[in-house]
Amino acid sequence: MITAGIVGATGYTGVELLRLLAGHRQVEVSLVTSRELAGTAVASHFPNLRGRFDLDFSEPDAAAFGECDVVFYATPHGVAMQSAAAVLAAGAKVIDLSADFRIRDIGCWERWYGVKHQSPELVAEAVYGLPEVHRESLRQASLVAVPGCYPTAIQLALLPLLEKDLVDASRLIADAKSGVSGAGRKAATPYLLCEASESISAYGLAGHRHHPEIIQGLEQASGGCAVGLTFVPHLAPMIRGILATCYAPAREPDACGGELLQQVFEERYRDEPFVQVLPRGELPATREVRGSNVCELAVSWLEAQSMAVVLAAEDNLVKGAAGQAIQCMNIMFGWNESEGLAGIGLLP
Amino acid sequence: MITAGIVGATGYTGVELLRLLAGHRQVEVSLVTSRELAGTAVASHFPNLRGRFDLDFSEPDAAAFGECDVVFYATPHGVAMQSAAAVLAAGAKVIDLSADFRIRDIGCWERWYGVKHQSPELVAEAVYGLPEVHRESLRQASLVAVPGCYPTAIQLALLPLLEKDLVDASRLIADAKSGVSGAGRKAATPYLLCEASESISAYGLAGHRHHPEIIQGLEQASGGCAVGLTFVPHLAPMIRGILATCYAPAREPDACGGELLQQVFEERYRDEPFVQVLPRGELPATREVRGSNVCELAVSWLEAQSMAVVLAAEDNLVKGAAGQAIQCMNIMFGWNESEGLAGIGLLP
Amino acid sequence: MITAGIVGATGYTGVELLRLLAGHRQVEVSLVTSRELAGTAVASHFPNLRGRFDLDFSEPDAAAFGECDVVFYATPHGVAMQSAAAVLAAGAKVIDLSADFRIRDIGCWERWYGVKHQSPELVAEAVYGLPEVHRESLRQASLVAVPGCYPTAIQLALLPLLEKDLVDASRLIADAKSGVSGAGRKAATPYLLCEASESISAYGLAGHRHHPEIIQGLEQASGGCAVGLTFVPHLAPMIRGILATCYAPAREPDACGGELLQQVFEERYRDEPFVQVLPRGELPATREVRGSNVCELAVSWLEAQSMAVVLAAEDNLVKGAAGQAIQCMNIMFGWNESEGLAGIGLLP
Amino acid sequence: MITAGIVGATGYTGVELLRLLAGHRQVEVSLVTSRELAGTAVASHFPNLRGRFDLDFSEPDAAAFGECDVVFYATPHGVAMQSAAAVLAAGAKVIDLSADFRIRDIGCWERWYGVKHQSPELVAEAVYGLPEVHRESLRQASLVAVPGCYPTAIQLALLPLLEKDLVDASRLIADAKSGVSGAGRKAATPYLLCEASESISAYGLAGHRHHPEIIQGLEQASGGCAVGLTFVPHLAPMIRGILATCYAPAREPDACGGELLQQVFEERYRDEPFVQVLPRGELPATREVRGSNVCELAVSWLEAQSMAVVLAAEDNLVKGAAGQAIQCMNIMFGWNESEGLAGIGLLP
Secondary structure: OEEEEEEOOOOHHHHHHHHHHOOOOOEEEEEEEOOOOOOOEHHHHOHHHOOOOOOEEEOOOHHHHHOOOEEEEOOOOOOHHHHHHHHHHOOOEEEEOOOOOOOOOHHHHHHHHOOOOOOHHHHHHOEEOOHHHHHHHHHHOOEEEOOOHHHHHHHHHHHHHHHOOOEOOOOEEEEEEEOHHHHOOOOOHHHEHHHHOOOOEEOOOOOOOHHHHHHHHHHHHOOOOOOOEEEEEEEOOOOOOEEEEEEEEEOOHHHOOHHHHHHHHHHHOOOOOOEEEOOOOOOOEHHHHOOOOOEEEEEEEEHHHOEEEEEEEEOOOHHHHHHHHHHHHHHHOOOOOOOOOOOOOOOO | OEEEEEEOOOOHHHHHHHHHHOOOOOEEEEEEEOOOOOOOEHHHHOHHHOOOOOOEEEOOOHHHHHOOOEEEEOOOOOOHHHHHHHHHHOOOEEEEOOOOOOOOOHHHHHHHHOOOOOOHHHHHHOEEOOHHHHHHHHHHOOEEEOOOHHHHHHHHHHHHHHHOOOEOOOOEEEEEEEOHHHHOOOOOHHHEHHHHOOOOEEOOOOOOOHHHHHHHHHHHHOOOOOOOEEEEEEEOOOOOOEEEEEEEEEOOHHHOOHHHHHHHHHHHOOOOOOEEEOOOOOOOEHHHHOOOOOEEEEEEEEHHHOEEEEEEEEOOOHHHHHHHHHHHHHHHOOOOOOOOOOOOOOOO | OEEEEEEOOOOHHHHHHHHHHOOOOOEEEEEEEOOOOOOOEHHHHOHHHOOOOOOEEEOOOHHHHHOOOEEEEOOOOOOHHHHHHHHHHOOOEEEEOOOOOOOOOHHHHHHHHOOOOOOHHHHHHOEEOOHHHHHHHHHHOOEEEOOOHHHHHHHHHHHHHHHOOOEOOOOEEEEEEEOHHHHOOOOOHHHEHHHHOOOOEEOOOOOOOHHHHHHHHHHHHOOOOOOOEEEEEEEOOOOOOEEEEEEEEEOOHHHOOHHHHHHHHHHHOOOOOOEEEOOOOOOOEHHHHOOOOOEEEEEEEEHHHOEEEEEEEEOOOHHHHHHHHHHHHHHHOOOOOOOOOOOOOOOO | OEEEEEEOOOOHHHHHHHHHHOOOOOEEEEEEEOOOOOOOEHHHHOHHHOOOOOOEEEOOOHHHHHOOOEEEEOOOOOOHHHHHHHHHHOOOEEEEOOOOOOOOOHHHHHHHHOOOOOOHHHHHHOEEOOHHHHHHHHHHOOEEEOOOHHHHHHHHHHHHHHHOOOEOHHHEEEEEEEOHHHHOOOOOHHHEHHHHOOOOEEOOOOOOOHHHHHHHHHHHHOOOOOOOEEEEEEEOOOOOOEEEEEEEEEOOHHHOOHHHHHHHHHHHOOOOOOEEEOOOOOOOEHHHHOOOOOEEEEEEEEHHHOEEEEEEEEOOOHHHHHHHHHHHHHHHOOOOOOOOOOOOOOOO
């Protein structure tokens, strides 16, 4: 049994971490911080935890975190980079769900996030928390940068094609649809029920912060070749879920085909506990993974257009955030990778 | 470890049973029947179970059920009463989620359900599966009639008031709002997204089958006094959840009051693992119990109207069906009552 | 052709006024004010008006309003009471959609709204804008207080019973369910899609500002007898619509009955252009009146409980706000009462 | 004033036609047919029409249609091709909202729809009802084939680029998201609220009937050049609306650019009453056109990917069906093209 602390658990990622950790047999949450809610009961803020979680929010305090075995940051960008070094020095492992340590190119990170990075030296040390790619490095990691929700879905969808060099990496398209919880719990007009329900819209055409993170992962999978990706995120009228529809033109149409693609995906993810490659002809839906850590994948071959279309469905708060963070922790501590993540999705 | 069979697990109650039983450490589901889906994989029908559940649906077969330790009926009314006797005789315990054994007055049952009862002798033997009232009898039960979703919420809301004789039992009102999953998974126009979303409506003004079941429970709580209840169910535009708003005029206004009511509720449910009496002034919402077996209760005293208003929120598929069935099973087999039911609700 | 001004048209009531007035053949909107949006195009704020509405928001300015023939206040409470007198003095008629002039008892109003009333003398002059009760007075009115959304539905539901003295006025219950647009367009956490969708909850148990307004109307209908009303509002997971389920015990059960009630309602509203009494046995749904000025009513008689149950469904932004305001204007100016309100509701 | 008949007005397209025609000053609906509902009141089937529409459904009868000036078919494919010739011969104009006369290549049509075409000679005579392309032909047309909902959005999005030869027509992608009403009103499990809400999914990867129809239109715009289009439709959890996200790689990146694209779109649609090209940087949302005949378009230039991204938002039941049919009728009869279509969309 280890102890865990959570920094900034007042948003949807935070409550999802608490929900999942409550069912984890190796972890006890000993510390949950929030500047604004310090002194109030966590369960009064998140009523689903009522009667299940006795802690109060406390003030962030590096010393206290040092007594934890692992500390999760469920904060906006810019927080973890300020205190992670102290927490690591005090002996805790750090799992950051924010963007602070995801992008290895510091200049690129600073351009997209608009602030100076406070811990560039930690970026090199951080392991990118996508177990399907970095499992071995995660076993030794002290600092993990958990991928964003869009990057998880899109990388899992496109990696097998790039690793096998089956598609033209310069002409990829990812059309992604996200539930509203991806925007967090902040009170902003566009996310009101009256604005966001019964409607669908695109955003981020001028550029989205997840774009360089996705490119970084895809280029690594391509063996360093430049990747061209058009990424358009959409806001869908639902609470949870991401569906990424990815379009990849075949490099050599005659050498491609539906059977081959299916086989490539099944082999790539055969041993992955949380990636399900659907049988040929079946297509994913976000409702099938609501509340679970599963990412569903389906690959289709459109002969007439020489196009591979890959669909990826995940719960943005689980495999796209809190669940993946716990999966990383399980690997870091040498536990069964599914510990705490065996819950079946809620359907309907 | 015991083995469980499920009859008719093709609807929402069935898949919820499978979801919850998958996390139960004492039970292995060994048999799932469906006439129409026999031979196909359960997981192909319910994609959230993919990779988690290897069974195929099989034809209903009393002999096979006899080899189970417990058999759940997740069927429409009229099925369990035909085969439960054989299953019981073969040595299995029976937990019926349908209406067949809920109402002790056979004539009343036959009027409401429009068919002749096939096993009236079993009705007397069946224990009504509301643990908050019948826990002791459940310990010895072989046949349990799990309450309907509305009756669970409304009885839990009104029982403390009637047991303490605080309200005028002849003038009770229950205005209940249910998510659409309460109507089951049948393809019927009124439950299409385009018909049921973005709208709220009442139904059943001419009479609802849950009415006599509720009355039976409330009259027992009143020590046999006649109960007058106006019950109006509503269809709310959401998947899961029931909120029952119950109105009960005080018998003696001067002897009543908010503090007293709060105390009565807290005492009545102090030791109940799945009933949460909210602190005074807080009100429940169905989102707080989505996917969990909890029933939230809040009691308010309206001084000017001498009226107690009790709000009850539950997940109609969990505490209102599958979760309560498992809670009953845990009691029948002498296990921890929370086994398999410790999952925290999904929020948001 | 007259000119109209709208004060504070930045919320949902404001855009609904603009939508409806755009189709009104006697009115041109010449002035729309908003302190915070002054100088920006109305259509850039409300994209459904793009290409249909050329005005910019301007600063509130009493002189400019004086040049209008009619001025609508679509403001929070406390605004109209400050400037309505000046606007009236300048010669415009005033239609106030806020609460400022609805309650005749100034002390009562000040207790509920927590501020001192700035124009108590105007309250006496104001006509309550429920055409089904005050049509004659509206013809001469200069200042109209348009009812709130709950009061409209609940009064239309209960008036016939009280006017005919059929029910026990001391024991009325109104259980009302409202879409989220009733809370306005302010960015507040409880109204985020992730908080308000897929859930239903009650609020206002400690008292709701619409309660005294409803009582005032019902007592007038009862000929001045005291009315006892338990009113519990609920937040339903949808954008528009109110459904009020009203419970009224018969004064003399033997003298009541379903046929009588149906006849009373049909007679009461026979000539009303915007009240539809449904045929016996049919029940309303809010989707049937989405976007239209209709209020649907259905009355049921529950013999066993000696209870009349009346259901009222309306669009809270139309018959519950902007549509009713225009209906009042039509009466004040002597036009066809349906002018601008003939649009059929959007279904599905 | 002319008279109109509607064949098969029992679905969502039918009721939308009735809603819009009720506000049309030149048309009286004199005949509404439905085999299964013959003899019942139209308003009892569609409660939003209650009190506004006095007709009963009648049996389909070619003679009766002959007395109409115009007949709308709101039927599944395969119906209009059987009786349209007789209706035309009797002197009525025919506006077919089904697929029967949309595709000029009979063989292609028969492959996709799986039946033999009964009136191939009428296909040549039919005018494709996209006013933005075929306005002149529509003025003389007796038989109009109204485009499907996806084809309308996607063609309006891509036409300007193809007409100006700005993009590589062989590598187009249309990722389209539709509300559930696009599936019609049939009672089928996938469209239940409990299945379709809170989820998004793709379908039709193996081919969709709208694909050849879109190709036909795009190839005409390209001056007959072959068009390669990957089209993936999605089911979004909402009632109404289509958002098409279209990706078109520039033919000569250096000759393209955001300003140029904006100008091309603004010029192309300058005089169109129902196409709104949004200001640069603004993006459409389906909620902005709910209930209105407007199609919103926004074009973005992604410099790094040399990619034009065009977003089109429409109400699938209005500009994607009934509204466009009425727009065609207005042109055929020489009326103001906006007659009956001036209603502003419902927001929120």
